[in-house]
Structures are given as C-alpha cells and as structure tokens.
Amino acid sequence: AQSVAQPEDQVNVAEGNPLTVKCTYSVSGNPYLFWYVQYPNRGLQFLLKYITGDNLVKGSYGFEAEFNKSQTSFHLKKPSALVSDSALYFCAVRDLDNYGQNFVFGPGTRLSVLP
Amino acid sequence: DGGITQSPKYLFRKEGQNVTLSCEQNLNHDAMYWYRQDPGQGLRLIYYSQIVNDFQKGDIAEGYSVSREKKESFPLTVTSAQKNPTAFYLCASRRETNTGELFFGEGSRLTVL
Numbered sequence: 001a002q003s004v005a006q007p008e009d010q011v012n013v014a015e016g017n018p019l020t021v022k023c024t025y026s027v028s029g030n031p032y033l034f035w036y037v038q039y040p041n042r043g044l045q046f047l048l049k050y051i052t053g054d055n056l057v058k059g060s061y062g063f064e065a066e067f068n069k070s071q072t073s074f075h076l077k078k079p080s081a082l083v084s085d086s087a088l089y090f091c092a093v094r095d096l097d098n099y100g101q102n103f104v105f106g107p108g109t110r111l112s113v114l115p
Numbered sequence: 116d117g118g119i120t121q122s123p124k125y126l127f128r129k130e131g132q133n134v135t136l137s138c139e140q141n142l143n144h145d146a147m148y149w150y151r152q153d154p155g156q157g158l159r160l161i162y163y164s165q166i167v168n169d170f171q172k173g174d175i176a177e178g179y180s181v182s183r184e185k186k187e188s189f190p191l192t193v194t195s196a197q198k199n200p201t202a203f204y205l206c207a208s209r210r211e212t213n214t215g216e217l218f219f220g221e222g223s224r225l226t227v228l
Binding site: 009046051 | 119121146148150155156157158160163165171173174203205207214216217218219220221222224
C-alpha cells in the first residue's frame with residue numbers, strides 16, 4: 001500500500017531564510033510525487049511534481065523539491081521564504097506501477113514565515 | 116477561465132437530512148474525484164470517476180453517493196447514514212494521462228447541527 005509521511009506538523013522560519021518541508025513516501029513501484037499548497041478555507045494549489053529524470057524539480061512561486069530514491073524522500077525547499085508562503089503544505093504520491101488511480105496525501109505541514 | 120466550481124461554499128444541515136454538493140469543471144478532464152479533509156488527517160478519497168456513467172469507491176465511501184451523468188459534473192450526496200459528516204469537501208479533476216496532477220475546486224464546508 002502507498003503511504004506518505006510528513007514528519008513535522010509545523011515549521012517556523014524567518015522571512016528571508018531558506019525553508020524545507022519534509023516528505024517521505026512508501027510505494028511498491030515507481031512513485032509519482034506531488035506538492036500542493038492550501039491557504040485557509042481554499043482548495044489545494046499544485047506546486048510541482050516529480051515524474052522521472054532530474055532529481056531536482058522546480059515549480060511555482062520559487063519552490064523546488066529534491067527527489068531522493070534511496071531515502072524515499074521528496075523534500076520541498078525554497079531559498080528565501082516570504083511571509084506570504086505561510087500556508088498548509090501537502091505531499092502526495094501516486095503509484096503508477098500498480099495502476100493506482102488514487103493520490104495518497106500526507107497529513108500536511110503548516111508553514112509559518114515570521115516577519 | 117477554465118476551472119472547477121464547487122457549490123455551496125458553506126452549508127449547514129440538520130441531522131438526518133441528505134445534502135448534495137455540486138462540482139462542475141470546464142477543463143474537459145475525464146477523471147473527477149471527491150476528497151474529505153479533516154484537521155490533521157490530510158485528504159481522504161471518497162469516490163472517483165474515470166469516465167461518464169462509471170465511478171469507484173474510495174477509502175471512505177460509506178454514507179456517501181455520487182453520479183456521473185455528464186463529463187463536466189460530479190455531484191456528491193452526503194446521506195443521513197454518514198455518521199460524522201461535518202468536514203471540508205474538495206472536488207478535483209485530472210486529465211487522463213499517467214503524469215497528470217489534480218486540479219482542485221475551492222471546497223465546500225459542511226456543518227451538521
């Protein structure tokens with residue numbers, strides 16, 4: 001079965017500092033990995049995805065993520081955080097090798113960027 | 116602009132009543148999904164549909180029903196059999212490709228009084 005873990009419920013970072021939001025996954029086949037962001041009482045917005053190829057994926061709003069197959073991780077990063085980045089972040093995985101139609105989501109990590 | 120429209124945004128319901136949440140998309144996507152979001156639990160799949168007139172149960176389908184009569188529409192009915200229906204409900208759609216990501220609506224918040 002597929003699963004996603006986001007080990008930190010909350011991440012606090014000062015504006016201008018780099019940020020990392022962690023994600024680890026478990027699938028039996030090759031993973032397709034996604035990051036989404038959610039602002040209060042809104043839907044989820046797609047940030048980036050890893051399908052294959054380069055392990056460093058660049059996405060929207062200056063975010064990037066690094067795929068590490070040996071550590072089964074897909075951490076979200078940004079070189080310089082903005083106060084407006086404060087939101088709830090979800091990692092998700094889809095296991096294509098098992099013809100999965102579902103996306104399994106992690107529990108979310110709340111990012112607070114302090115001015 | 117293309118997107119997914121969910122309505123209503125907020126809904127209050129008395130116990131024992133059924134309620135239907137609307138989801139409409141104009142993205143020409145084949146696949147549509149309903150997720151439930153509770154605090155600290157991420158998103159859980161209720162139902163999904165890959166094609167008109169066909170849908171599959173997700174992990175928490177009990178107490179819910181759906182229909183897919185048109186490609187653009189995927190309404191969700193929360194029945195009185197759902198024991199804890201108060202939640203934030205999210206509809207999503209996806210192009211039917213292996214690499215396609217989900218596109219989400221703005222959500223519907225259901226509160227049972």
